[in-house]
Every structure is written in structure tokens, then in C-alpha cells.
Amino acid sequence: MGCPHCCAFCNQHSISGEAREDGVPSEAEVLEAVHTAAQASADYTELAFFGGSFTAIDRAYMLKLLAVAKACIASGMVDGIRISTRPDYINAEILEILKAHGVTAIELGAQSMIPSVLELANRGHTAEDVVQASKLIREYGFSLGLQMMVDLPGDTPEGAAQTAQQLAALKPDTVRIYPAITLKGTQMAAMYYGGEYLPMGLDKCVSLCAQLLLYFEDKGIRVIKLGLQDEPSLRKAYIAGAFHPAFRELCEGEIYYSSALHELEAIGSKATLCTIELARGETSKMIGQNRRNLERLASLGYRIKVVESRELKVREIRIKP
Numbered sequence: 290m291g292c293p294h295c296c297a298f299c300n301q302h303s304i305s306g307e308a309r310e311d312g313v314p315s316e317a318e319v320l321e322a323v324h325t326a327a328q329a330s331a332d333y334t335e336l337a338f339f340g341g342s343f344t345a346i347d348r349a350y351m352l353k354l355l356a357v358a359k360a361c362i363a364s365g366m367v368d369g370i371r372i373s374t375r376p377d378y379i380n381a382e383i384l385e386i387l388k389a390h391g392v393t394a395i396e397l398g399a400q401s402m403i404p405s406v407l408e409l410a411n412r413g414h415t416a417e418d419v420v421q422a423s424k425l426i427r428e429y430g431f432s433l434g435l436q437m438m439v440d441l442p443g444d445t446p447e448g449a450a451q452t453a454q455q456l457a458a459l460k461p462d463t464v465r466i467y468p469a470i471t472l473k474g475t476q477m478a479a480m481y482y483g484g485e486y487l488p489m490g491l492d493k494c495v496s497l498c499a500q501l502l503l504y505f506e507d508k509g510i511r512v513i514k515l516g517l518q519d520e521p522s523l524r525k526a527y528i529a530g531a532f533h534p535a536f537r538e539l540c541e542g543e544i545y546y547s548s549a550l551h552e553l554e555a556i557g558s559k560a561t562l563c564t565i566e567l568a569r570g571e572t573s574k575m576i577g578q579n580r581r582n583l584e585r586l587a588s589l590g591y592r593i594k595v596v597e598s599r600e601l602k603v604r605e606i607r608i609k610p
């Protein structure tokens with residue numbers, strides 16, 4: 290919605306008008322969406338204004354949407370309101386408004402904490418903006434969510450690890466990790482075609498994001514999204530980048546593959562069939578998509594059988610030679 294910025298990875302300017310010919314969602318449409326969603330039973334339901342910079346939209350329109358959302362909370366149809374926005378569109382006045390309307394969680398698109406990467410991505414905000422906005426959001430008692438992007442132009446795995454460390458230090462409740470995708474009509478597309486930007490490829494990106502996932506989990510921070518939503522508009526605009534409809538599953542599979550390989554190497558028995566025990570419901574991740582993990586282990590000479598055990602927690606494995 291009329292975002293004044295032009296991030297290198299974003300195609301909002303080239304798609305504006307395509308998504309909705311009749312303009313923006315009305316209050317009635319928001320209410321209708323809530324009614325539809327409320328029919329599905331859930332313990333905790335949030336109304337989320339996502340996919341843009343909510344606090345940067347026209348103020349009168351933002352207040353109209355918030356008024357509908359507040360009414361949904363008052364009537365018990367939803368339990369909380371979640372919004373996403375840019376770090377430079379957070380200040381005390383905005384937070385007062387959000388608080389007064391019952392907003393519970395705020396997610397910031399941080400993307401990177403590396404100044405040169407933010408600059409190349411044309412983000413228009415600094416890493417310090419992320420720090421200040423996050424502190425203010427926490428001071429006001431909102432749940433804080435931070436979103437990071439990996440594989441942006443100029444970024445490296447070390448840069449992504451540094452970004453993750455700096456984001457974790459801000460003590461977010463939740464994190465989302467997105468691989469940068471080159472879309473038609475973006476500055477990144479021009480960089481890609483001009484040879485100035487080469488994405489790292491799916492396998493490397495999966496391996497990096499698997500490490501980031503473990504890192505945040507070790508810090509007790511929930512990663513609520515890993516990879517982009519598979520949508521027709523994304524497929525239509527896709528040029529390059531680590532997109533996979535089951536990206537998170539690939540990352541979780543990679544975690545199991547790495548720890549299994551590590552332990553198998555420590556045991557050092559290639560000749561005999563080894564049993565890998567893991568938590569219930571985790572077998573498909575150990576096996577990997579299209580048996581990818583088992584095949585990789587087999588190519589290294591390891592013969593594996595996978596069984597589930599009630600004794601083990603998610604991510605834990607036990608190998609019996």
C-alpha cells in the first residue's frame with residue numbers, strides 16, 4: 290500500500306494494481322475474514338495485518354482497521370492482534386495507538402544487521418533503527434517478532450550468523466527467516482542479470498538456515514516461519530533464489546542429517562547396519578525429502594535403519610550400532 294520505499298528484493302511497485310483492482314481491503318472485508326476464521330476452532334486466535342508496513346499506511350485507514358480489530362477482540366472472536374512493520378515506523382506515539390487498540394504482537398522486518406547489506410538492499414533504515422524500535426516495543430510490553438533475510442546481495446553466511454546474534458540479543462519472542470528471492474521487476478533482478486549478484490543456491494541456503502534455526506532454538510527463541518509461502522504470485526514472479534515449498538522441512542532434515550553423520554563418524558562403523566532412534570513423528574525428517582538423507586549417508590557407506598522412540602525429544606537422536 291503506497292510504501293514510499295523501494296527495497297531491492299521487493300516487487301510491490303511492479304505488482305501494485307495487479308493484486309487488487311478495487312483498492313485496499315475494507316473494514317467489512319476484515320470483519321468477514323475474521324468471521325470465517327472464527328469458525329475454525331483454535332485455542333488462541335490472532336488477527337494479523339501482514340505483508341506490508343502496517344504503521345506506515347495512511348493513518349486514517351490504519352485507525353479504521355484497528356477499530357474493527359479492537360471490536361473483534363471485545364466480542365471474543367479473536368484473542369490478539371499481530372502486525373508487521375518497518376523498524377523506522379515505530380515510535381512512542383504509534384505504540385500508544387497500537388496499545389490502545391489491543392495490538393499484542395509487533396513484528397519488525399529487520400532483514401539484516403550488516404550496514405553494507407542493508408544499504409545494498411536499499412532498505413532505507415539502519416541496524417540501529419532495529420535496536421531502538423525493538424527496545425521500545427519491549428518497553429511497551431508487546432510481544433516482539435523479528436524477521437531476517439538471508440542470501441541478500443553482499444551478505445555471507447558469517448554475516449547471517451552475525452545478524453542472528455544481534456537479533457537474538459534483542460530478545461525477540463519470535464523470529465522469521467526468509468531466504469532472499471529474486472523476483473521479476475526488482476532491483477535485485479537487475480543485479481542478478483547484470484552479474485552483480487549470485488544467490489548461494491538451495492543446498493547451501495538450507496544448510497545455513499538449519500544452523501540459524503538451531504541457533505535460535507538454543508536461545509529459546511521460536512522460529513515461527515522458515516522459508517517463503519508457496520503462492521502463485523511468487524511462482525509467477527520468481528527468477529532465482531532458494532525457494533522450496535517445504536523449505537522448513539528441508540532445514541529440519543538437514544539438522545538430522547548433520548547430527549546423524551557426526552555421530553556415525555564418531556562411532557566409525559560403516560560395515561554394520563546402524564539403528565537411528567529419534568522422537569515420534571520425526572522419521573520423515575531423518576529420511577529426508579525423496580530419501581535424500583538416507584541416500585547421502587549410503588553414499589558415504591553408512592547403512593541405516595530409522596526407528597522412533599518415546600524416550601527421545603525432537604532433534605535428539607540415539608545411534609545403536
Ligand code: SF4
Nearest residue numbers: 292294295296299301
Ligand atoms: S518496506 Fe516492505 S513493502 Fe516497502 S519496498 Fe521494502 S519490502 Fe517492499
